[in-house]
Each structure stands twice: as structure tokens, then as C-alpha cells.
Amino acid sequence: MTSRTGSTTLIRQVSVFDGSRLQPAQDVVIDGPVIAALGPHLDAPAGATVLDGTGHTLLPGLIDAHTHTTDTAQLRQALVFxxxxxxxxxxxxxTARRMRTAAGERDDLADVRVATTGATAPGGHPGQLVELGMIAPFPTVAGPKEADAFVAARVAEGADHLKIFIEDGTAIGKPLPLMSTETVVALVRAAHERGLRAVAHTLTRTAARQAIGCGIDGLAHAPADGPSxxxxxxxxxxxxxxVVPTLTVLTGMTPVPAEYALADDPRLRPYADPQWLADLEEIRAIDPGKRVGPIGVGPRHAADAAVRMFRLGVPLLAGTDGTSGHGHPTTHGISYHAELALLVAAGLTPAQALTAATAAPADAFGLTDRGRVAPGLRADLLLVDGDPTRDITALRDITALWRRGTPADRTAPLAAQTRE
Known part of the structure; x- marks a missing residue:
């Protein structure tokens, strides 16, 4: 499927999680790309497909608030889950422009908003990957006087938000150059002047303090190097x-990544990328003592900080830091279900975790057309068997899903999909 069908669907007597709370069973009409109506007893529009929603829950499509997307296969994989x-x-x-264009044209992919090139000091993170030949060289910011031009160039690239790296190397065991506080302040100011939100990569408490003091809009990770x-x-x-806790990727730095349990879940495994499953088995075969390096961050501290922030009113957004998946546990789509389970284990109720997956990221990034179930919004919708406000893993039992009103095909084998 590559375009909107313009079809109409009526879902009868389905419980609705609207982005913040569970509503009683009601009827929902999807008309083309939008949600047309909700009500206790709606008439079926002429020619509508009618689905029985009894025992099911309808939710807004999920929003992963932290990914790194390099090909359309990843966006297909995300949508499947x-x-x-x-x-x-x-x-x-x-790559970012190409992904955003493809997602705008096709409804068999998850939609995407992009940061393009992140701001960092010369030689700063992720510059060490350039030295290893893993990524191409990219522009950096040497001081506050370069901030405005840097952000203007990102806008010209098509950036929807600005990513700022504040990473001293603690997480990789190698000291890295940092931008000055004055430079970060100038970057945030330049982003805001152009209507962009500024999000900071901060794995440590020191970095989080600096980012907050510089007026950042959000933390792309919760501080994870010790008790906050x-x-x-x-x-x-x-x-x-x-704050986006990214607990899943942090478990990938431990002997037992969260994805191990996901790969064994019969509700998820049939839809997983076969290459990712093969890579995960290779990771499992490595002695944990040899695989896990001396990394000074961990999910326990991040979870504690994120939940305490949440208790004081900080919006919490679910995100995975999903990458290509090859040679790394965390990937697009399936890893998101681990993130939600980890948020619940950390102290959120399932309903609060669902808000972190829907309305909260939509609000934080100004996506006013999605993240909730309400008339006039995009028909980005997920239908699951059971009640995920009681058991978050019910979200894994997907019955149907729509992107802009187009039903997603979950039957096409991922093994047959070619990377683009």
C-alpha cells in the first residue's frame, strides 16, 4: 500500500484510550485519513467496513521519541509494531530528507520527524565514529559565534528539531571535547528563534545540569551515571x-538486554526482522563478561531519575534510541515494547506509560494532529486485544492498525523486504 484509500471504517463498542485515560466502550468512525466521530451508538456510514471492537482497546498510534533512522525498512518495521x-x-x-519524504508519501511506513546533523564540538561525540570510519565527517560548532549559522544550515537541511550533544565520554570510557555553556545557550536561542525545539543528548548528571541551565527543551536520555x-x-x-529515559538501550549495556524477552514473546517474534533475530542470537552467545564493557551508565539510575522527574510534573516520553539493529540489541519497532514495560517496572502505571507513548510526545514536539483519539485528528490508530491500561503487554497483541486511515499490512514477511 502506498497511498490513502479514502475508505471508511466503523469500529463497534471498543474501549478507547484517548491519550490520557481509558474511555468506556463506544463506536469510532475512521473516514479516509482522519477520525470522523466517536459516540455510544453511531450509524454505519454507507459502504463502511464494520469491525467488532468488543474486548479490544483502540489507542493513538505510538510515537517513538528517540530513534536514528537510515532506511525505509526501519520505518516499515516500526509500523508493524x-x-x-x-x-x-x-x-x-x-538520509534524513529521504526518509521524511518517503514517509510523507507512503502509508506503509511510520511517519518521521528529523533532526539532521547534531551540534557538537570539534572532535566531540559522535566524532569518534568518524575516526573509526563508521560515519561520514559532519559540521561542528567551535564557539557561540558559529551557533546561528549552524542552526540556519540545519533548517536549510529540513530539520524539524535541533539535537545538541553534551557528552564528555563517560559512557564510552574515552574523554571527549565539549561545547562551552555559552555555545549551548547560543544554539538553543538560535533554534527557538527559528521555531525549533532543542533536545540534548545527556547521559550524565553533569551534562543534564548543563543542558537544563542552558534552556534546553528536552533531555534525549535520563541521567544514568549515578543517583540524581x-x-x-x-x-x-x-x-x-x-525527558526521554531510553531505558531499553541502557539495558543493552548490561548482561541481559531487554530484547531477549521480546524475541521469545510469541506475540512479537513472528513480526521481527529475521536479521535482527539472528544478530540477537549472536549477542546471546557472547559471554556477558566479554560483551559488556566498562561503561559508567546504567538503566537503574536513569529509571529512578526519570520517574522522580515525572512525579514533579516533568513530561516523560517513551523512546528507544533505536538504530539499525544489526549487531546491537535495540532496534526499531519491537524494542519499543520493552521500553514501555521498563517504564511500568520503574513505577509508572500502564496508563501513564501509554500517555508517554502517545499524547506526551505529540505535545512535546507540537504534533497537534496526532497522539490522541478525537474527531478531526489523523487516523493513526492501534487496535489491540485486551486492556493495556491494566497490562502493558496487551499492547503486543495487535489486531489492526492504521496510518492516516490506511490499514497496515502485518502479514508481509519482513524477510522479503529489501532495504532501500
């Missing part, structure tokens, strides 16, 4: 930032 929008947090500009003191938690709350 219920993610209808990805928020890409940095990569090659030409109350002053840091309060600073996040009082300065109005949001």
Missing part, C-alpha cells in the same frame, strides 16, 4: 523540560 511516528534524533542530512540528587530533579521540573 504499532509505531506510527518516529522522532529521529540525528543523522546524515541527505533532588536539586537536579527539581531543576528539570522548574525549567519545564521533558
Amino acid at each position: 504499532g509505531i506510527t511516528t518516529e522522532l529521529d534524533m540525528g543523522g546524515a542530512a541527505e 540528587d533532588h536539586a537536579l530533579i527539581e531543576a528539570a521540573a522548574s525549567n519545564g523540560v521533558f
Whole structure:
């Protein structure tokens, strides 16, 4: 499927999670690309497909608030698992443009919003990947006087938001250059002047404090290098930032990545990328003591900080830091279900985790046409068997899903999909 069908669907007597709470069973009409109506007893439009929603829950399409997308196969894979929008947090500009264009034209892919090139100091993260030949050289920011031109160039590339790296190398065991506070402030100001939100890569408490003090809009990771003191938690709350905990990717730095359990779940495994499953088996075969390096961050501290921030009113957004999946546990689509389970294990209710997956990221990034189930919004919708507000894993039992009103085909074998 490559375009909107313009068809009409009536779902009878389905429970609706509207983005913030579960509503009683009702009828929902999807008309072409939008949600047309909700009500207790609606007449079936002429020619409508009628579905029985008894015992099911209808939710907004899920939003992954932290990914890195490099090909359309990843966007197909995300959609298969219920993610209808990805928020890409940095990569090659030409790739980002290509992904955004493809997602805008095709409804068999998750939609995507992009950051393009992230801001970092010369030699700063992820510049070490350039040295290893893993990524191409990219522009950097040497000081505050370069901030405005850097952000203007990102806008010209098509960026929807700005990514700023504040990474001193703690997570990889190698010291890395950092931008000055003045430079980060100038970048945030330049982004805001152009209507962009600024999101900071911050894995440590020191980096999170700097980002918050510089007026950042959101933290792309929760601080994970040790217990966060109350002053840091309060600073996040009082300065109005949001946080994307990315607990799943942090478990990938431990002996037991969260994806191990996902690969064994019969509700998920049949839809997983075969190459990812093969890579995961190779990772499992490696002695954990040899596979896990001396990395000074971990999911326990990130989870604690994120939940404490949330308790003080900080919007919490679900995101995976999903990458290509090859040689790494965290990937597009399937890993998102681990993220939600980890948020619940950390102390959120299932309903709060669902808000972190729908309305919260839509609000944080100004996506006013999605993230909720309401008349007039995009028909990015997910129908599951059971009640995920009671059991978050019910979200894995997908009965149907729509992107802009077009039903997604979950039957096409991923093995047959070619990377583009």
C-alpha cells in the first residue's frame, strides 16, 4: 500500500484510550485519513467496513521519541509494531530528507520527524565514529559565534528539531571535547528563534545540569551515571523540560538486554526482522563478561531519575534510541515494547506509560494532529486485544492498525523486504 484509500471504517463498542485515560466502550468512525466521530451508538456510514471492537482497546498510534533512522525498512518495521511516528534524533542530512519524504508519501511506513546533523564540538561525540570510519565527517560548532549559522544550515537541511550533544565520554570510557555553556545557550536561542525545539543528548548528571541551565527543551536520555540528587530533579521540573529515559538501550549495556524477552514473546517474534533475530542470537552467545564493557551508565539510575522527574510534573516520553539493529540489541519497532514495560517496572502505571507513548510526545514536539483519539485528528490508530491500561503487554497483541486511515499490512514477511 502506498497511498490513502479514502475508505471508511466503523469500529463497534471498543474501549478507547484517548491519550490520557481509558474511555468506556463506544463506536469510532475512521473516514479516509482522519477520525470522523466517536459516540455510544453511531450509524454505519454507507459502504463502511464494520469491525467488532468488543474486548479490544483502540489507542493513538505510538510515537517513538528517540530513534536514528537510515532506511525505509526501519520505518516499515516500526509500523508493524504499532509505531506510527518516529522522532529521529540525528543523522546524515541527505538520509534524513529521504526518509521524511518517503514517509510523507507512503502509508506503509511510520511517519518521521528529523533532526539532521547534531551540534557538537570539534572532535566531540559522535566524532569518534568518524575516526573509526563508521560515519561520514559532519559540521561542528567551535564557539557561540558559529551557533546561528549552524542552526540556519540545519533548517536549510529540513530539520524539524535541533539535537545538541553534551557528552564528555563517560559512557564510552574515552574523554571527549565539549561545547562551552555559552555555545549551548547560543544554539538553543538560535533554534527557538527559528521555531525549533532543542533536545540534548545527556547521559550524565553533569551534562543534564548543563543542558537544563542552558534552556534546553528536552533531555534525549535520563541521567544514568549515578543517583540524581533532588536539586537536579527539581531543576528539570522548574525549567519545564521533558525527558526521554531510553531505558531499553541502557539495558543493552548490561548482561541481559531487554530484547531477549521480546524475541521469545510469541506475540512479537513472528513480526521481527529475521536479521535482527539472528544478530540477537549472536549477542546471546557472547559471554556477558566479554560483551559488556566498562561503561559508567546504567538503566537503574536513569529509571529512578526519570520517574522522580515525572512525579514533579516533568513530561516523560517513551523512546528507544533505536538504530539499525544489526549487531546491537535495540532496534526499531519491537524494542519499543520493552521500553514501555521498563517504564511500568520503574513505577509508572500502564496508563501513564501509554500517555508517554502517545499524547506526551505529540505535545512535546507540537504534533497537534496526532497522539490522541478525537474527531478531526489523523487516523493513526492501534487496535489491540485486551486492556493495556491494566497490562502493558496487551499492547503486543495487535489486531489492526492504521496510518492516516490506511490499514497496515502485518502479514508481509519482513524477510522479503529489501532495504532501500
